Amino acid sequence: MEQEVQIDLEGEIRRFPRGVRAVDLPDRDPEAVAAWIDGQVVDLKRPITKDGALQWLTFDDSSGRLVFRHSSAHLLAQAVKRLWPEAKLGTGPALDDGFYYDIWLPSPLSEADLARIEAEMRRIAAENLSIERLELTREEANQIFSERGEEFKLQIVERIPDGAVISAYRQGDFVDLCAGPHLPATGLIGAVKLTNVSGAYWRGDEKNPMMTRIYGTSFPTEDALNQHLERVEEAKQRDHRKLGPQLDLFSFKEEAPGFTFWHPKGYQLYRTLEEFSRRLQQERGYQEVSTPWIYRAGLWQRSGHWDHYRDNMFLVEREDEVLGVKPMNCPGHALLFKGDIRSYRDLPMRLAEYGPLSRFERSGTLHGLLRVRGFHQDDAHLFVREDQINQEMFGVLDLMDVVYRAFGLPYEVVFSTRPDDYMGDLALWDKAEAELEQVLRDRGLKYQINPKDGAFYGPKLDIAAIDSLGRRWQLATIQLDFQLPENLDLHYVDSEGQLRRPVMIHRAIMGSLERFIGILVEHYGGAFPLWLAPVQARIIPITDQQTSYAEEIRRKLIRHGIRAEVDSRNQKMGYKIREAQLEKIPRMLVVGGRDQENHTVSVRTREQGDLGAKPWPDYLHQLVEEAEMPLA
């Protein structure tokens, strides 16, 4: 057996004694936190026994960062164990921008405790304890963790299959069961911050004990940590729950948890979106309807909602009868479809509705506009012949593309296929799935497949949009449904005079308008593009000599469909500009004596500032053009 290994270090092949550790190699990157050796992230202290290429991983590599954060989680656990020896450790993984550890504690933690733990973590980091990997037999592992009273760790050991390596990492007197890899020593963790505490069930199961989950983040230096904290603060400023009330768009009141109060400006925004959707859909042959929002339980029983969705419905009881408030429009649209004899020539029939929907969401899950109990969708149901599925799906995907491009939202498609508990005819499923894939290919869309994640009534496409902060939001959903037409006995007459079953396509593009607005507020940071802005132009007279001229301009703008208002308050121009800017109004039209005389407006835009005086009627027409909806 050879006594040496060949290691490819940045293209240079060098020989070292077998079992050499990366940490001992010459020219080691001083910032390295781990190494990448032949496709595997390993500890710097792991003996190298095979030839291969080695790359240093630092905090700037995502896999290096995960190692760093994972070791930070151990640091947290060690600190907690020092302060509360009776604490029992659960699991503590690294996250994208930090880490957490689930720990069972005898009593709840307070904010002050977090500071204490943080201080202890800094102390341990300063001690610069060496982190060592141990490989254990099952017996050794059981012994170590039962001695320490780590019952949760014992449960994890139990689940490790025979033959797998059981490893643990030791730093000082602290040992944690862990696959690794880890930093070579605690001293590399230069800055830590514990951010919040919450509860989490052991293994995520409500029946298991509740652990305390402590979240934190860590960086090599204080500077990097501070930068990160600033970014978090910025994201917080963009939070729709903060911006919404600040921009006077909407509010929530404790008298109606989960339902939105739309203020005038927010409702304007809402109506603009609805109108945008309406116009796009009208062009594409959709017909808008309005259907009842409360139905007798019998309908929900026939539609299948009673069995599958009742817990999420608001139910009312009157005259010894139970009625359900609709959580979705499909049964209503199906009833409307069924109300007449339909010919194959009537199909596809595309019914759209923006009416109110309500779903009972558990109190703990409500979250601003993103998770509400009362909402409205840009909803539609297409009743189609089997031979029209392809063409209609194509049309829906086309519409979706127009909508998302209008908001500058790139998107990803996930195709969910037949689940195990599917209903209906297997051959029809196969055919539908094949057609959906064909449509995706026809449109040249890249997509991921989520096997067995479809609805029980049909396969579906879920579309996730990526916002300006890089976050993914599941928005549109397009679902084929073979089941509801069956359950509600829908049919049409084909060219031979035979009764046939239509297929239903459920689809929403923006999804819930409430949720979509919440996302848009954060996507734009409240600075909506001109066509969406609730107030598009604010007219700012410099002195009260110009109020009538300002008023005349406002009337013209309004007549041309521009949402404009005059700030006639007794304040200096600079003050009014500042307020308009803070309210993120896209255009400010300053009118002073000179403007009145020359028949101009002095234009200031939210982004570019002062553009100087523009001849008046000309600017009106320019603005009208700039404010057009992006319909194509």
Place this chain on the structure above:
RNA sequence: GCUGGCGUAGCUCAGCUGGUAGAGCAACGGUUUCGUAAACCGUAGGUCGUCGGUUCAAAUCCGACCGCUAGCUCCA
């Protein structure tokens, strides 16, 4: 729903270990009539989330409830 945290004027927040509330901004009134991000003076505004308890005395301590929030769970 479960576990933690939070709840003081419209908003942002102060109010130490109990002695019945304070600032800035906003609002309102007046003065000022002003050219691209905050003029000046004044006034008013709160049963401290709700209910109950401890206490001579509760924004402050305790309990329950409501709401929000971080998560967990759920999600046709």
